[in-house]
Amino acid sequence: MAEMSEMRKVEAIIRPMKLEEVKSALADAGFVSMTVIDVRGRGQQKGLVQQWRGREYCVDLLPKTRVEVVVPERDVDQVVELIRNTAATGNIGDGKIFVIPVERTIRIRTGEEDDEAL
Amino acid sequence: MAEMSEMRKVEAIIRPMKLEEVKSALADAGFVSMTVIDVRGRGQQKGLVQQWRGREYCVDLLPKTRVEVVVPERDVDQVVELIRNTAATGNIGDGKIFVIPVERTIRIRTGEEDDEAL
Amino acid sequence: MAEMSEMRKVEAIIRPMKLEEVKSALADAGFVSMTVIDVRGRGQQKGLVQQWRGREYCVDLLPKTRVEVVVPERDVDQVVELIRNTAATGNIGDGKIFVIPVERTIRIRTGEEDDEAL
Amino acid sequence: MEKNKTYLLASILVMLVLLSLSPQVAAQEESIESLTESVDSLGTALTFVWLLLCGGLVFLMHAGFSLVEAGFTRAKNTANILMKNLMTVCIGVLIYWLVGWAIMYGDDVGGIFGFSQFCLSGADNAIWNAWFFQMVFAATGATIVSGAMAERTNFKAYLVFTGLLVAIIYPVYGHWVWSGTDLALLTGDGSWIVQMCGASFHDFAGSGVVHSIGGYAALAGVIVLGPRLGKFKNGKPQVIPGHNITFGFLGVLLLWLGWLGFNGGSTLDGSDAFMNLAVANTFLAAAAGAVAAMILTWVKTGKPDPSLTANGVLAGLVAITAPCGSVENWAAIVIGIIAGAIVYAGVMFNEAVLKVDDPVGAIAVHGYCGTWGLLAVGIFSVGMGNGILDGAVYAAGAPGLLYGGVNQFIVQVVGALAAIVWAFVVGLIVLS
Amino acid sequence: MEKNKTYLLASILVMLVLLSLSPQVAAQEESIESLTESVDSLGTALTFVWLLLCGGLVFLMHAGFSLVEAGFTRAKNTANILMKNLMTVCIGVLIYWLVGWAIMYGDDVGGIFGFSQFCLSGADNAIWNAWFFQMVFAATGATIVSGAMAERTNFKAYLVFTGLLVAIIYPVYGHWVWSGTDLALLTGDGSWIVQMCGASFHDFAGSGVVHSIGGYAALAGVIVLGPRLGKFKNGKPQVIPGHNITFGFLGVLLLWLGWLGFNGGSTLDGSDAFMNLAVANTFLAAAAGAVAAMILTWVKTGKPDPSLTANGVLAGLVAITAPCGSVENWAAIVIGIIAGAIVYAGVMFNEAVLKVDDPVGAIAVHGYCGTWGLLAVGIFSVGMGNGILDGAVYAAGAPGLLYGGVNQFIVQVVGALAAIVWAFVVGLIVLS
Amino acid sequence: MEKNKTYLLASILVMLVLLSLSPQVAAQEESIESLTESVDSLGTALTFVWLLLCGGLVFLMHAGFSLVEAGFTRAKNTANILMKNLMTVCIGVLIYWLVGWAIMYGDDVGGIFGFSQFCLSGADNAIWNAWFFQMVFAATGATIVSGAMAERTNFKAYLVFTGLLVAIIYPVYGHWVWSGTDLALLTGDGSWIVQMCGASFHDFAGSGVVHSIGGYAALAGVIVLGPRLGKFKNGKPQVIPGHNITFGFLGVLLLWLGWLGFNGGSTLDGSDAFMNLAVANTFLAAAAGAVAAMILTWVKTGKPDPSLTANGVLAGLVAITAPCGSVENWAAIVIGIIAGAIVYAGVMFNEAVLKVDDPVGAIAVHGYCGTWGLLAVGIFSVGMGNGILDGAVYAAGAPGLLYGGVNQFIVQVVGALAAIVWAFVVGLIVLS
Numbered sequence A, B, C: 001m002a003e004m005s006e007m008r009k010v011e012a013i014i015r016p017m018k019l020e021e022v023k024s025a026l027a028d029a030g031f032v033s034m035t036v037i038d039v040r041g042r043g044q045q046k047g048l049v050q051q052w053r054g055r056e057y058c059v060d061l062l063p064k065t066r067v068e069v070v071v072p073e074r075d076v077d078q079v080v081e082l083i084r085n086t087a088a089t090g091n092i093g094d095g096k097i098f099v100i101p102v103e104r105t106i107r108i109r110t111g112e113e114d115d116e117a118l
Numbered sequence D, E, F: 001m002e003k004n005k006t007y008l009l010a011s012i013l014v015m016l017v018l019l020s021l022s023p024q025v026a027a028q029e030e031s032i033e034s035l036t037e038s039v040d041s042l043g044t045a046l047t048f049v050w051l052l053l054c055g056g057l058v059f060l061m062h063a064g065f066s067l068v069e070a071g072f073t074r075a076k077n078t079a080n081i082l083m084k085n086l087m088t089v090c091i092g093v094l095i096y097w098l099v100g101w102a103i104m105y106g107d108d109v110g111g112i113f114g115f116s117q118f119c120l121s122g123a124d125n126a127i128w129n130a131w132f133f134q135m136v137f138a139a140t141g142a143t144i145v146s147g148a149m150a151e152r153t154n155f156k157a158y159l160v161f162t163g164l165l166v167a168i169i170y171p172v173y174g175h176w177v178w179s180g181t182d183l184a185l186l187t188g189d190g191s192w193i194v195q196m197c198g199a200s201f202h203d204f205a206g207s208g209v210v211h212s213i214g215g216y217a218a219l220a221g222v223i224v225l226g227p228r229l230g231k232f233k234n235g236k237p238q239v240i241p242g243h244n245i246t247f248g249f250l251g252v253l254l255l256w257l258g259w260l261g262f263n264g265g266s267t268l269d270g271s272d273a274f275m276n277l278a279v280a281n282t283f284l285a286a287a288a289g290a291v292a293a294m295i296l297t298w299v300k301t302g303k304p305d306p307s308l309t310a311n312g313v314l315a316g317l318v319a320i321t322a323p324c325g326s327v328e329n330w331a332a333i334v335i336g337i338i339a340g341a342i343v344y345a346g347v348m349f350n351e352a353v354l355k356v357d358d359p360v361g362a363i364a365v366h367g368y369c370g371t372w373g374l375l376a377v378g379i380f381s382v383g384m385g386n387g388i389l390d391g392a393v394y395a396a397g398a399p400g401l402l403y404g405g406v407n408q409f410i411v412q413v414v415g416a417l418a419a420i421v422w423a424f425v426v427g428l429i430v431l432s
């Protein structure tokens, strides 16, 4: 339980088209492992106006991509910085990063825990 | 690190058809931002029986929608209450709300942190 | 707030084809409730080489399935063990389990909290 | 004597020649007769082949309708829609065999309906051929309704309604127009309507018989049924997007192709060269309808709307169905353009004013443009035997308004109204 | 002298007339001959056109099969299934040109197989026409197998099996039935089987030659192959749902349309009016099969089952393929209904009792209903020349059980068994 | 006197017979004439029916192209691609009516283009029939371009380009080849090119007129347009996978079927038996092209590539389009195999060397294989009237290289180059 506060899940909600860039930036810095989820979200960004049979309608949940990387606490700043640098366009809708505590990490294959599990 | 315990992610697993209602209730109370994920789940609710080529089969993971809202600790009660009020039908399968600690919150666009980032 | 440290979300990223097995192993041990999400991920496992119009390309995010189970702290070990035992194949790509603290748990239908909510 | 001998010889010669000639001529008589028969039966065979293949193309329209309806609605209703469309064909085949043909082409009862040949009793190959071609039309009329009623109809009720449509609603109006009996309400020489109007109603391939009937029956159905859940919020129409535009467009192209059989085959004669005019006009009107609808939506909404453009194709096709064998090429284009406009206006009108919910625009396409097609005959018809219609045998009899005639227009109005009233009213009664 | 002169004049007149007449008559003789030729070659041309177009419709069935198989199985296997189906056509075309035709229609060797015209050597336009129409049939027979073996077949092994099917299994049985030689095992006047049974086997368009052969070869394949991973758990069949019902239903409608060419073209004569009876019966049986399957699943499971209803259409079509030119309309409906029931029972039987895994129901549809179609000839056949078959030249020769005949039924049983044994046994041998 | 009486009687008899015979012969003369007319007009009717139906099949190719293009590209561009393809047809219909036909088949201006019959003025049924069949070809040529330019073209610019292609680029080259006027640049007896080469260019159904023109106009378009965003990274081609292989394969099968009409109909005569040779060769080449492409990708990449195999089908079809009525079966297979190889090499060459981005392989399929088809005529042509072409009236006039002729090959080279230069250069000019 000593390592409890030492693992963090960095959840970054980004633009789908930024995924490739974020992925390679993280990989280049040694953070190859990650999990990616397609989500929809809204924040300060307005929805998208679409048309069907001559009428407009608003899709207010926009497609976003969530990249999740579990890292030791010491790497959090670097990961956050990497994501920020590559995922930012300066326009509304760039997304958010949430850092969440992870109590334990287990590698299913071997049963290794925490640091060794990453 | 002072704000560590002050941010929470409210994860609500609800019925897909309740999404619109929950969304507008939250927006009306000022919680516009959110992330939505399509999930499948099971709890006390039985699965759905479907048919293919004359034989029945059970889909035991039912389609659910997960609404995630990150808010300061002080707003958690209100958000939980709002979701509960709009998402409940009184029938099994209404879903669950989980409140998870968030250590840090960063806005990708500006780098602002925590309260300012929301 | 007393129960804060007593709830945990066990997030297991597994091979999609292992879902059925994990599901029934958990159910047999009494953990019926769960939420399942389709994700894509990479770790130590190489990507998949695919072909289109005579050229190869690499899909480096592989389809994975994430099983999330919220349980009281006392059950975490058992759940982790169950998942490990059923999801492991011994090959790279078996996946990871992350245990994340959950502060509160609310059943939408009744408003019950924490232990009673599961 | 010499001379006489000469005569004798000559005469004998002549007689010999004659004797050899006479049976030859008789034999030729026979071969000519048998040849004439062969040529006739070859002509009939050509018609059989042509109508079977055209019928096949019309049958393909069911695939087209299925795809348009499935593609332009939500994924969750796909299986239901497909089942409904498949069953429409199946019921169409069986009921039109059982009852429909008898009511439409059986022995005439007062010009109102037919009543004999139930179950095609006494049929021969000519009847089977005709039945097949007519049956695919009947089933098409029925399937139109399924589009308008998509995503909310009770399956069992739908099946019953389809059965009644193919058994009664469709064939009765069809009898008025296509039965060819002297008293046939809208087209027979002995009918009071024809005599009153001074011209015979003309509906080449069914802007009225098939499309108006289907379209207004659909209107009745949609009104009885009410809109889909969530289609109107506080009276304001909401958007419910379709789920697969590729299916929708494939469907439209299959429907277009089907119309080659629909209109091309409707001279019912493989040797009638005017099938070519009909087909050329059909394709021109379809293209014009699409372009018109595209430009209209482009101007109105800022971008060309795919699903309304697709409706524009169908609008042009439905409208040209009645006049395609009676008008010039330029008129076909004009008819198509106007149809494209009608379908756009019609869809908006249905949603915003009538507040009826028609997911695929079936009422505007088949109902409104069907009516327009019938009226267009009265406006643009060249008149059988005039100008390009020299030698035509199946076209509107009298010239239209633009060619100085009035009677044809009048009778078209009467026939168009008859279709609306008959399909809508009987549809309402049956459904409630 | 005057009289004589008169005679003289008269005679000269007569001779002149005769002289003018005789070459005219001769010339007419010639034009009649050339006309007869023109009419004949026009008849041939009509047949060419008709069979090319019917062949095209049959070719469309490959699209239909591809869609049904892709739609009714899992998304992950789609590319594999599509490749398999496309290659089936390609191999079908090439191998049937190389070998298949020669074995089926080449010079007869003891009534068992043909052996000449490899690579269509010496072909003229009549042969190319016939080859084309027969080739699409052969490829259809082959593609049936791909459906049953979907989602687990080794691609290379499949290609080899398809080649052998088109080169040997299909054309040998085809030779027995359709080669037209006097010794042809099942249909030739000189065949011991025909003489023993007292009637000639009749398989109009291939319930046996195409569908039984394909279906039972598929059964052999499926047994050798074993079920898909996860299809049976502790011997209990598991559900593996298809991924796109729209593709499946589009496929069924294309198959139905294809059958217009399949059955309609099978008189092999553009001037044979009985194509109309064949087509009418085809559509009636298909509709009846679908309705029957729908009602059955509705009653048994509480709701109408889409994919089994779709199978019902195909069941009706397969079953009517043999008898469509020999039975009355009502019989076609009865045949279709029973086929609809057979396909439901067959699918359940295969899964629950035989424990074979046939993702799209190909064995029940083509095998079981193919056999039923062959037997149905022996039950419902009116008998060539009787009743509605007055003037028919390609129908079952003798009346069926219901019309007092027994011989036709007997020979149908023999032919149906021959198809089962031949396709299943040779299939097993080839595959293992 | 007695004798005289006898003569008299005899003569009277003779005259009576003659009198009865003469009008009969005259009447027969008339019936023979009217029969001849009937037979002639029946022949025309058969051609009408045949060409309308073949035109319908060619029209179906638009559905095929739409599906291939939509399926083999990304989902997000589907609506755009479908709109483009639908509008190509619509514009094709309208512009070919307005201008295209006039430039292609109007009164000849120096062998270079036609100029009369705008808006089909003065058309009769024969013209409408011919227009319809030619129009679907023109629209096909235009739609080829849309495939190559998929996923990045400005919609408005595309519409304009399509209009110009159908109005000018296509019909001018078409005039050189198919107008039938004495001066027609590539085929007329009076053309300097034909006289110089000593043989007339032969392009049966349009490897050049339709496919080369479309393919090289597409090449021009693709060069002007540049590749899709992300197609090349540091000059290296990236993979952008298609989104729905089922649509792609369905499209290929529909295109294949369409070619039955494309090549089968191109004798323009329902009574020309050589339609059968054309169709047989068409199917053989398509199958051979697919098998060749499959084996090649299998050998080169370790697994058979579905979308390149699908291209192989089309490659074979495009290549056989020019020679299908002039070569033997085995030659058709060889032509197909080489086409399959060309399409594989061409796709790789375009990406790796030319660095052009052609999402569906349209340039390799229609451009390169179109050129190959034209040259193949010069290599494999049997020569009109020789061997299997005894009695043929529409085939390459002179034998090809393999049959000892050189002139035909030379003129094919000239015609093939003319297509490349004309389509590519005018395409470039128009687009920039």
Ligand SMILES: Nc1ncnc2c1ncn2[C@@H]1O[C@H](COP(=O)(O)OP(=O)(O)O)[C@@H](O)[C@H]1O
Binding pocket: A013, A040, A041, A042, A043, A044, A045, A062, A064, A091, A092, A093, A094, A095, A096, B033, B034, B035, B036, B068, B069, B070, B071, B107, B108, B109, B118
């Ligand atoms: N409070 C929040 N809780 C959950 N998700 C959020 C929250 N705020 C933003 N998001 C996610 O981040 C995405 C981008 O947020 P947005 O506010 O549009 O961008 P920006 O931060 O650049 O203004 C949203 O679409 C949503 O998915």
Ligand SMILES: Nc1ncnc2c1ncn2[C@@H]1O[C@H](COP(=O)(O)OP(=O)(O)O)[C@@H](O)[C@H]1O
Binding pocket: B013, B040, B041, B042, B043, B044, B045, B062, B064, B091, B092, B093, B094, B095, B096, C033, C034, C035, C036, C068, C069, C070, C071, C107, C108, C109, C118
């Ligand atoms: N312990 C749990 N862990 C993870 N997800 C859960 C858990 N319990 C419930 N869920 C999610 O909540 C959904 C609704 O739960 P259910 O028990 O059916 O509803 P109710 O709380 O109304 O009885 C489930 O489908 C599942 O997605």
Ligand SMILES: Nc1ncnc2c1ncn2[C@@H]1O[C@H](COP(=O)(O)OP(=O)(O)O)[C@@H](O)[C@H]1O
Binding pocket: A033, A034, A035, A036, A068, A069, A070, A071, A107, A108, A109, A118, C013, C040, C041, C042, C043, C044, C045, C062, C064, C091, C092, C093, C094, C095, C096
């Ligand atoms: N650090 C991480 N953060 C987030 N997800 C991870 C991390 N490491 C692994 N994963 C997830 O687990 C999956 C399996 O990991 P992998 O390293 O391939 O397996 P193994 O642990 O057997 O070597 C990945 O596809 C990814 O989704």
